[in-house]
Amino acid sequence: MTPLAFPEKTYGRLRFVERRYGHAVLVVDDAMVTAKGRLRQRSAGNRRLKPKTIAMFVLLPQVTLAKRLNVAHAAYVAQERLTALLDTATATF
Numbered sequence: 001m002t003p004l005a006f007p008e009k010t011y012g013r014l015r016f017v018e019r020r021y022g023h024a025v026l027v028v029d030d031a032m033v034t035a036k037g038r039l040r041q042r043s044a045g046n047r048r049l050k051p052k053t054i055a056m057f058v059l060l061p062q063v064t065l066a067k068r069l070n071v072a073h074a075a076y077v078a079q080e081r082l083t084a085l086l087d088t089a090t091a092t093f
Contacts, residue, residue: 025056
């Protein structure tokens, strides 16, 4: 599940919480966890459960890495090695 697909009508709105140390978090306020561990939205009928703020998503920084493998160069090197091997193999016959 992603934050874009999160059912806000069922569980409530997501709120962004930036923390000083660590990763930022998207939380749901006034949500309740049942005895079975399921999440419910606060309503007038369920007063037994205490509303809590529950962390739903931990946001990690996105990193783009440079390509480490140059496929064209690796193919060229392999082709040159194969050609050299074939030349040496045919020269012995």
